[in-house]
Amino acid sequence: MPFEIIRKQELVPTIYLMDISAPRIAKKAEPGQFVILRINGKGERIPLTIADFDRKKGIINMIFQAVGKTTMHLSTLKAGEELLDFIGPLGNPAHIQKEGTVIMVGGGVGVAPIFPQARAFKEAGNKVISIIGARSANLLLWEDKMKAVSDELYITTDDGTKGHHGFVTDIVKKLLESGTKIDRVVAIGPPVMMRAVAGVTKPFDVKTIVSLNSIMVDGTGMCGACRVLVGNETKFACVDGPEFDAHLVDFTLLMNRLSMYQPEEKLALEKYKCEREGCTC
Numbered sequence: 001m002p003f004e005i006i007r008k009q010e011l012v013p014t015i016y017l018m019d020i021s022a023p024r025i026a027k028k029a030e031p032g033q034f035v036i037l038r039i040n041g042k043g044e045r046i047p048l049t050i051a052d053f054d055r056k057k058g059i060i061n062m063i064f065q066a067v068g069k070t071t072m073h074l075s076t077l078k079a080g081e082e083l084l085d086f087i088g089p090l091g092n093p094a095h096i097q098k099e100g101t102v103i104m105v106g107g108g109v110g111v112a113p114i115f116p117q118a119r120a121f122k123e124a125g126n127k128v129i130s131i132i133g134a135r136s137a138n139l140l141l142w143e144d145k146m147k148a149v150s151d152e153l154y155i156t157t158d159d160g161t162k163g164h165h166g167f168v169t170d171i172v173k174k175l176l177e178s179g180t181k182i183d184r185v186v187a188i189g190p191p192v193m194m195r196a197v198a199g200v201t202k203p204f205d206v207k208t209i210v211s212l213n214s215i216m217v218d219g220t221g222m223c224g225a226c227r228v229l230v231g232n233e234t235k236f237a238c239v240d241g242p243e244f245d246a247h248l249v250d251f252t253l254l255m256n257r258l259s260m261y262q263p264e265e266k267l268a269l270e271k272y273k274c275e276r277e278g279c280t281c
Helices: 023-028 069-074 108-123 143-148 168-177 191-204 251-258 262-277
Strands: 003-012 015-021 034-038 046-054 059-065 085-090 101-107 127-134 152-157 184-188 208-211 227-230 233-236 243-245
Touching (some): 023 046, 023 059, 059 108, 101 108, 101 168, 101 191, 127 168, 168 191, 191 208, 191 251, 227 243, 227 251
Parallel strands (some): 101 127, 101 184, 127 152, 184 208
């Protein structure tokens, strides 16, 4: 059953929003879960976190960055075209309940999966403090949407073009040192950012959750590529997660595993670009 692309939009350079018609998935989707998609019969299967969903319209919203062969190919598709496979929702939903005050941290493309959780925590009666960051102002995602579901919203940019000149961890540390009672922190973004957030919150003994979706490959637990060490126990990010206690994650091992397939990924991207340009590889 093909899945139609309802809308495709470039939000910021190299980062795209895509709405997919998938009524059965939209009916069951929860914050924190992901889907597996395949563009065509010759394409690879890739996992993408669900950025939002509309149960009434039967639509799943995805946000992705065109960095590899498949995401680059995906970015060339247009509204009206179809995906061959679109499977989900997969993974365990985020644990949402009334905590008190929660800090939601989104870095780069991580703002997309942090949004539905921020909304859900707000709807559950929590005070939501959101921090979103990017390298530069022109790469910030969903600022208005995050503001709508947050009691407080802080913006950081590496180059100082908007908001705080620095990193999301600067704001997290400032809030914790202010004496504000923080009951939970959720951080989604580049692994180096999530590790930094965990390092800041650990001395304050604040429960911190991270999403390890970036390490997933197959998404079903069969390939074993997403093995992570959590509290000295081997876990699979796709079936045991994708969310884990940040203070128990072995981030060094995680980042080493993320780099395992870089040569193959680079080769696949070069071959794809070569084929598109009609050159001889």
